[in-house]
Amino acid sequence: MPDADKGAVADQPVVHTVLSAAEQGYGTVLSLKFPYYEQPVPVPGSAAMATALTRLDKVLPAVMGKVDVLVVGNEPFIECRQEDRNTPQLNAFYEAIARRVIAFRDQHGGASNKTKLYMGALNRLNDPAWRTAATDRWMSFTRDTAALDGVDIHPHVAGLEEAQAFLDYVLPRLRDGQTFLALEFSLVHHWKAHLSDPVSGAFAAKYAIPATTQVWEVIADAIRRPFTQQKWNDFLALSPWFANRRHFLRDAVRRFRATGRLAVATYGVSQDAAMVADFGPKSTPWLLNSMFCPYTVQRGPAGLPGRNTAWTTSFRDLQ
Template sequence: MATARSGGALGANYNEKLIWIKHDELRRVNAKWIRGFIDMHQIDSHHPDQDPNIKALFRAIDAGFNVILSLKWDCTKLNFPASGSSELDAELSILDRLLPLVLGKVDILVIGNEPFIEAKSDQRNDHLNEFYETMAWAVIEFRQKHNYAMTTRLYMGALNRLDLPFKRTPAIERFLHFIAVTPELEGVDLHPHMMTFDGHRSMLEYCLARIRPEQTFLATEFTMVWHWKEHMNNMVSSKFCTKYGFSPSTKNHEIISAAMQSPWPLEQWKEYLSNEPWYMQYRNFITDAMRLYRSTGRLAVATYSFCPMRMRKLPLKDDDTPWMLNGVYAPSTVRLRDDGSRWENFPWAEEFRRAQVEE
């Protein structure tokens, strides 16, 4: 198994859309790591090897890419099953069918995707902790029994918005404590979507202080998307509107909707973004974030978005989250190349390459 370099690797995040992995896109920006998640309630529990996302994952492994796979349990409409219940047995049986396929093949397995988001509000307590601890022990025991400890490392997570004091609940404390006292776990997975760099720093300090000093962290999603969202009701620069014939009162969410409705040439998309101070303020975001994460000496791998909102429904409303702004490749706002491939996005593709060099 290839391991992350001591400085912390930077890879590509595909979330649940592993079917969107394109090896040529990865190689164009020197990406060596891939991350995605499997929804344990959506996968064919009897034939997980036939799942299109699993097949895409294995094709990437065969092509030489390193892989992080997260296991998602969507309990937003369900209570966590009680210990000893038939519902819990059903969850464990699905896990038992998946683990033989992925252990020994993926480099890192993450127990959980965003557990505190993917749970009912009244279940974000000991019920959540007991469920994820049960899943973790099932994975640990299976890995030990079949001698996969040297080929697949284990993490738990991912945790969100722990820059906010009110998010630092007893259940979060228990989650981190379990990671700290469980030697088979390498560390914690984080999703630092923040408003400021101080937020990124605060979340890291909080989490790393609560796990063992030798444990590391993943940052399998990271953006400034909440900062961008604050500006969706701002009016677009007058210079851009005048040049391209838009009303001077056009707002950012409306201009992005227009680009999705009828994709623009890449240069027009770049021109729009480069005239928006709220966007350009963080044009070096990937470089700066990776420097911060690596400065801890405890980053294992971070992965940045390669597939933001390809299927986004129109229009982009004024209170929607503009995920499509942050992909390494241009999202649905830019025309495809003549050969049908996607253009690199501005400025994230160049940022991604630069962060690889600085690793």
């Protein structure tokens, strides 16, 4: 949302890309991200709230009726200071934003408008400490607001059973007819738990590296000097902690769909620069989630980016 201060919203890279995709007939989702990591969440009626609403008023005319789904907030309970995480102030801010969005849509066709409205994502619901009075109020507001179609969840977990905790929390708190989004999900916490493991003996032997080399060191080496596609395939396929989770993408989406309440699930397409910066044993290895791997795998002979081939079959089958 702060990018709304940088000029015409429709011309900014993220929004331009989304709108271009919509014009080509693709389904599109846009999340409105309000970052308050280092400042208090605005209080309705304050100058900071006025700033947030002014930005919102710039964005809504550019996207309403053009994107299929508009999400109020991205990860509200992470994109704030820790002391604001479980406070009525956080709820009050996002409820005010949601009402502003709803009022704008009401002025432009209401429920007949192409754009469906959802509240932004709940995180870490597998941890009881993240199921709070604030998340309960988040769900109550979602359920009781007729213009909202549901809520987003981001199950970044260590195992599929932890993703079930998100469904167990959200689904009973939605009203009949509401649905959920899963715009981010992954096993990133499982990958992270294995970064300091020794690399598999088979991989070490095949590529003549010390058996004591740790997983994170192999990844760091791939970032410095991208591997061939075969070497990256071997690294993942010969690592039991990865290979025995190679069906996660398929299994997670099947579980979401089995509820009968899934509206949209999306998955990370590509590695980016932030994922590989200063990579070390304590890094969060988002790069292992990605379908495409331009930062760890050499380009193919036709110039196409390298891939994480473990996900390819599941991704295609899920289509």
